[in-house]
Structures are given as C-alpha cells and as structure tokens.
Amino acid sequence: MSEVTFKVFRYDPAKDGGKHYQTYKVPLRRGMTVLQGLLYIKERLDPTLAIRFSCRMATCGSCGMMINGLPRLACYTLIEDLKKRTVVVEPLRNYPVIRDLVADFSEFFEKHRWVKPYLIRIDTYTQEKSNTSYLQSDEELERYVQFAYCIKCGLCNAACPVVASDKEFLGPQALAQLYRYLADSRDEGTAERLKSVADGHKLLRCHFAGSCSKVCPKGVDPALAIQLLRREILLRA
Amino acid sequence: MREKNIMLLHYITGILILVAGGIHLSTVFLLSPYEESMKFDSSPFSVMSVYRNVLLAGSLEALLILVAFHGFNGLRVILQELHQGRTYKKAVSLTVTVVALALVIYGTRTILIAHQLANL
Amino acid sequence: MPFRYGLERWSYTLQRVSGVAITLFFVAHIVETGNVVGGASVWSIPPYELAKKVWTETEAFLANPLFDMGLSVLGFLIFFHAFNGIRLVLAHFGIILKKPSRPEYPYRPGSMSPAQRALFWVSILLAVAALVYALNVFFEVLRL
Numbered sequence: 001m002s003e004v005t006f007k008v009f010r011y012d013p014a015k016d017g018g019k020h021y022q023t024y025k026v027p028l029r030r031g032m033t034v035l036q037g038l039l040y041i042k043e044r045l046d047p048t049l050a051i052r053f054s055c056r057m058a059t060c061g062s063c064g065m066m067i068n069g070l071p072r073l074a075c076y077t078l079i080e081d082l083k084k085r086t087v088v089v090e091p092l093r094n095y096p097v098i099r100d101l102v103a104d105f106s107e108f109f110e111k112h113r114w115v116k117p118y119l120i121r122i123d124t125y126t127q128e129k130s131n132t133s134y135l136q137s138d139e140e141l142e143r144y145v146q147f148a149y150c151i152k153c154g155l156c157n158a159a160c161p162v163v164a165s166d167k168e169f170l171g172p173q174a175l176a177q178l179y180r181y182l183a184d185s186r187d188e189g190t191a192e193r194l195k196s197v198a199d200g201h202k203l204l205r206c207h208f209a210g211s212c213s214k215v216c217p218k219g220v221d222p223a224l225a226i227q228l229l230r231r232e233i234l235l236r237a
Numbered sequence: 238m239r240e241k242n243i244m245l246l247h248y249i250t251g252i253l254i255l256v257a258g259g260i261h262l263s264t265v266f267l268l269s270p271y272e273e274s275m276k277f278d279s280s281p282f283s284v285m286s287v288y289r290n291v292l293l294a295g296s297l298e299a300l301l302i303l304v305a306f307h308g309f310n311g312l313r314v315i316l317q318e319l320h321q322g323r324t325y326k327k328a329v330s331l332t333v334t335v336v337a338l339a340l341v342i343y344g345t346r347t348i349l350i351a352h353q354l355a356n357l
Numbered sequence: 358m359p360f361r362y363g364l365e366r367w368s369y370t371l372q373r374v375s376g377v378a379i380t381l382f383f384v385a386h387i388v389e390t391g392n393v394v395g396g397a398s399v400w401s402i403p404p405y406e407l408a409k410k411v412w413t414e415t416e417a418f419l420a421n422p423l424f425d426m427g428l429s430v431l432g433f434l435i436f437f438h439a440f441n442g443i444r445l446v447l448a449h450f451g452i453i454l455k456k457p458s459r460p461e462y463p464y465r466p467g468s469m470s471p472a473q474r475a476l477f478w479v480s481i482l483l484a485v486a487a488l489v490y491a492l493n494v495f496f497e498v499l500r501l
Contacts, residue, residue: 146457166318198241210365219464231451251442271494277412308380344387350394353402
C-alpha cells in the first residue's frame with residue numbers, strides 16, 4: 001500500500017496571519033478522493049485543519065478548492081486521477097480566504113442575488129396565491145434546464161480570468177443564472193433583466209475564455225449561457 | 238455611449254478592417270512584388286502610386302479610422318479590466334480617445350499631403 | 358500560469374497579446390509614414406525631393422533583418438487576430454455553438470463545439486501560412 005504527500009495551504013488570521021504550506025503523509029487506498037485524504041489528516045494528523053464539505057457526492061457544492069492548480073471538488077477528485085505523488089491543496093482562487101481552505105462566498109452570493117434568480121411575473125397575485133400551474137412544453141424546458149443544474153460551487157468563478165481582475169464583472173455563475181431565468185418561458189421580466197446588464201462591465205467583459213465550462217463539475221456550461229445572453233443583449237436591448 | 242453599442246461597433250469595425258486591411262496588404266504584397274511596392278514612385282503599386290489613386294488613398298484613410306477605433310477600444314477594455322474606480326475609468330477613456338484622435342488627425346494629414354504631392 | 362484550461366483560454370490570451378502588439382505597431386507605422394511627408398511640424402505640401410529623400414533613408418533604416426523578422430511575426434499575429442476574431446464574432450452570437458441540452462456524463466460543453474474549435478485551428482493555420490509567406494518575401498526561405 002502506497003502513500004501520497006499532501007501539501008496543504010495553512011492560514012490562520014486569528015493566530016499569526018502567516019501563509020504557509022504544511023506537508024502530511026497520507027496512506028493511499030484505491031478509489032480514495034482528495035476529501036477523504038483531507039479528512040484523514042483532520043482526524044489522525046492535524047485537527048486544526050479547516051475545510052468545508054457536506055454531501056461527499058458532488059451535489060452540495062461545498063468542497064471546492066484548488067487541487068494541483070485547477071479548481072475542483074475535493075469529493076469528486078480521485079487521488080489516482082491526479083497521477084502525481086504530491087497533492088497540492090489550496091483555497092479557491094479569486095475568493096477571500098477565511099481560514100486554511102475555507103473561502104468567503106459572501107460576494108459570490110451577492111452577485112447571484114443581484115441577477116434576481118427567481119421568476120418575475122407581471123401578475124404577482126396569480127404567482128403567490130392561486131392554484132394554477134404554468135404549462136411548459138419539452139422544447140421550452142430544453143432551452144434552459146441545462147443551466148438549472150448549477151450547484152453554486154463557485155469553481156467557474158475561480159477559473160475565470162476576468163473575475164480575477166475585474167470586480168464589476170458578475171462572473172459566469174451569476175450570468176448563467178441570469179440566462180436561465182431569461183430563457184425560462186414562465187418568466188416575464190425579460191426587459192428588465194436585459195437592461196440590467198446591457199451597460200457596463202457586468203456581462204460584456206466576458207471574452208469567451210471558456211475556463212468556466214471546462215471546470216464545471218455538473219456540465220452546466222456557463223460559457224454557452226453567457227454567449228446566448230450576449231446575443232440577446234446585442235440583438236435586442 | 239452604452240457599452241453594448243461600443244461592443245457592436247468593435248465587432249463591425251473588426252469585420253470592415255478585414256476588407257480595408259485586405260486591400261492594403263494586397264497592394265503591398267500580392268498585386269506586385271514586394272521590391273516594386275517599396276519603390277517611391279517608379280512602379281504601378283509603389284508608394285506614391287497608391288496615394289495618387291483616390292480609391293486606394295480613400296481605403297487607407299478608412300483603414301486608419303477603423304484600426305484606430307478598434308485597437309484603442311481594445312486597449313481601453315484591457316486597461317479598465319485590470320483596475321476599477323471612477324476616476325481611473327474616466328482617465329483611461331479620455332487618454333485612449335485623445336491618443337486615437339491624435340493619430341487619426343496625423344494620419345489624415347499624411348494621406349492628404351501625400352495625395353496632393355503625388356498628383357502635382 | 359493557466360495552461361490547462363483548454364483551447365479557448367489560449368485563444369483569449371493570444372488574441373489579447375496580438376491585439377496589443379498590432380496596436381503598438383500601428384502607432385509606430387503612422388508615425389513612420391507621417392515622417393516621409395515631413396513630420397509633425399509640416400502641414401503643407403513639402404518638396405517632392407524631400408519626401409523621396411526621407412523615404413530612401415527610412416527604407417535603408419528598415420532593411421535590417423531584425424525588422425524583417427519582426428514584420429513576419431507581426432504577419433502571423435495579424436492573420437491570427439483577424440481569423441480568430443471572425444470565430445469570436447460567430448461564437449459571441451452563439452452561431453457556431455451547440456444548442457443547450459440536458460447534461461449527460463461525461464459532460465461535453467456545447468460551447469466547446471467542434472465547429473468553434475475547428476475555426477481556431479484554421480486561424481492558426483492561416484497565421485502560419487502568412488508567417489511563411491512573409492519569411493519568403495524577406496528572406497526567400499522557400500525559393501519559389
């Protein structure tokens with residue numbers, strides 16, 4: 001049975017604020033994920049390690065981190081697949097770090113809230129009080145359902161080169177959700193959604209680098225959503 | 238101007254540059270051998286011959302304006318992405334516009350003078 | 358350094374680098390051609406012989422193989438930027454991308470469509486062709 005070396009980023013603002021990497025040796029079992037390695041470290045070697053995780057099955061979006069230089073979900077990444085004897089684990093790029101591997105997602109959720117991720121109807125009474133259901137055909141569903149699979153893990157924002165330098169850019173996650181509600185046939189807020197991103201850096205600073213779609217663990221393809229959204233803005237609003 | 242209109246212009250100028258740039262590159266490299274194009278006046282596509290022709294000089298002028306807009310708008314986008322802030326944004330837009338305008342004026346002067354010189 | 362994010366990230370980087378390089382060349386080119394009819398202080402028609410003299414001097418200055426090499430690389434950058442730009446316009450309007458569909462494992466994003474990637478390689482090919490053509494014009498590498 002072999003071993004793998006974990007190089008983990010450590011940072012504790014409460015103690016001394018120093019950023020350094022700490023090495024641990026973790027015994028390797030077949031099919032072991034990076035999350036299992038980190039939990040082994042936390043249980044047997046160093047209980048002060050701070051990590052975020054929950055479902056262990058790539059559906060909650062909590063365990064996003066930079067693993068060997070790319071943003072991945074720790075529970076979804078097999079150590080064998082990395083094909084290296086050393087696993088370098090760092091907190092997600094482009095997010096402020098709270099402690100060790102835990103990133104601050106408050107700005108992320110603010111941007112998500114800004115795009116109004118809910119159905120906007122002109123007649124709010126029917127939406128809130130009545131018993132009717134909105135009919136939607138299969139074709140209408142196919143137009144947006146791919147983008148509804150987002151688990152808000154934040155890997156796309158970590159990969160995006162524009163999010164790294166531009167604070168006003170909304171980021172692939174928020175923009176993909178904007179398009180998800182725009183393309184939903186039940187939504188009636190088209191004009192205001194389009195107007196909100198037609199000016200400024202919010203949408204138009206995307207340059208189709210496609211890194212977001214490359215790292216998305218659920219196949220949401222935010223790059224596609226953003227280009228389709230851009231098409232709507234440029235041709236309509 | 239709203240950012241979406243600026244972006245539309247960026248795409249349109251890009252496509253038009255394909256045409257005007259194609260003409261410019263053809264006159265220098267394709268329609269006549271490079272040594273002949275580099276002569277001052279003694280061959281059909283030499284420097285002065287191109288300026289003499291109203292259509293070719295006009296296409297050069299168009300290329301000047303289109304490339305100035307497209308290139309400096311590109312620089313503005315890159316610079317404004319690297320740092321945000323109201324004064325910085327205004328300063329970048331102003332500088333980029335002034336430099337682009339200065340280049341267009343200077344280039345137009347060159348084309349007009351060269352055209353008149355060639356037709357003396 | 359972002360090396361493993363895929364083709365589209367490389368295209369974004371090259372497009373930006375080539376754009377900045379071309380703009381800087383553009384500035385130098387306008388200044389250099391403006392010099393031939395007399396520089397920034399001249400706003401009326403100069404004598405013909407002066408223009409011819411400045412042109413001959415500029416040509417002698419530019420006959421350097423370093424500048425020829427630079428122009429060839431610039432040819433590569435211009436052709437790449439132009440054809441990649443066409444690909445970007447088509448992609449930005451969603452024309453060469455696949456339609457949204459339900460994600461099936463292994464997820465193949467519709468934005469990374471074969472059509473769009475093929476156009477990237479076409480741009481690289483045309484840019485290399487332009488580089489070889491320019492090298493041939495300046496250095497006669499092909500002896501065609």
